Amino acid sequence: MARKLRVWYPGATYHITARGNRRDRIFREALDYQHYLNLIKSCKKHISFNLHAYCLMPNHIHLLMETKDKPPGPIIHYIHSRFATRFNKRYELSGHLFQGRFHAQLIKTDDYFLTVSKYIHLNPVEANLVSRPEDYPWSSYARLVNNKEDSIIETNRTLSLFQEATIKAYCEFMKEEKGQSPITLK
Numbered sequence: 001m002a003r004k005l006r007v008w009y010p011g012a013t014y015h016i017t018a019r020g021n022r023r024d025r026i027f028r029e030a031l032d033y034q035h036y037l038n039l040i041k042s043c044k045k046h047i048s049f050n051l052h053a054y055c056l057m058p059n060h061i062h063l064l065m066e067t068k069d070k071p072p073g074p075i076i077h078y079i080h081s082r083f084a085t086r087f088n089k090r091y092e093l094s095g096h097l098f099q100g101r102f103h104a105q106l107i108k109t110d111d112y113f114l115t116v117s118k119y120i121h122l123n124p125v126e127a128n129l130v131s132r133p134e135d136y137p138w139s140s141y142a143r144l145v146n147n148k149e150d151s152i153i154e155t156n157r158t159l160s161l162f163q164e165a166t167i168k169a170y171c172e173f174m175k176e177e178k179g180q181s182p183i184t185l186k
Contacts, residue, residue, distance in 0.1 A: 007106050008071035013052075015116045016063040016072060018080065018102040025058045026087070026097055033138045036061070036083055040152050043078045050154040052113075053120045056138040057127065062120040064113070066157070076102050110161050117158055118174055133174065145171055 020026040027033050033056050040051065049072075053064035065072060084097035107113050124136035133141040143150045144158070145167050162169035 006071065006073070006104055008067065010068060011066065012071075013064070013066040013107040013113065014072055015105040015107060015120075016065050016076065016102055017060060017105075018076070019060040019099045021096045021099045023059050023099070026060070026083075027056060027058055027138070028091065032087065032090075035086060036079070037138075037152060039079045039082050043075055044152075047075050047078065049075055050157070051140075051152055052154060052158055053117045053144075054140045054153065055120045055123045055136070057123060057129075062123060064107075064116055064120055066154075072102075072104050114158070114161055114173065121174065141174075 027036070036056055040054075043049075044051075047070050048068040049070075050066040050068070051063060052066060053062075055062045065075070067075070080098055080102070087097050088094055105116075107116060121133045121139055121141040124130050124139060125133055130136045133139065134145055136142070140150070140153045142148070143153060144155055147167055159165045159167065159170060162173070
């Protein structure tokens with residue numbers, strides 16, 4: 001049976017997820033995480049896209065990605081094929097690193113965009129890896145809230161969704177309970 005085609009158009013935004021084969025770790029040490037981030041930077045030089053949030057968990061990834069001229073497939077293929085090749089060589093393994101095809105959930109509204117951003121940034125807290133999202137080093141949250149220069153993420157769209165387009169407004173949104181509507185939205 002043929003795979004279902006993904007909906008794509010220039011400017012489409014997705015919550016991208018991919019998991020390690022058999023739920024195995026895809027990041028074993030800090031160098032692995034850094035290599036994945038470097039591949040995102042490298043890919044952005046070849047294929048134009050905006051990354052609004054990311055979280056690299058030990059056995060899976062989350063990306064909040066806005067496409068421009070190409071669908072997400074070539075972007076993820078660029079990153080994952082290079083990452084898997086290096087990972088297998090480094091750890092003397094062979095075979096698939098990622099479990100099947102990556103998932104791409106189309107984001108159609110600003111509310112859902114913010115919900116996904118929050119979900120991504122709270123993932124390490126929910127997994128009990130850290131108690132606060134800013135303490136997790138492999139997420140865009142600390143970079144965003146500390147206003148650190150980062151060539152990987154783009155923060156303007158996220159912050160522009162609040163009446164007061166500030167990092168403080170985003171931090172307040174992150175503290176809201178699940179299911180509570182973000183009152184500060186435009």
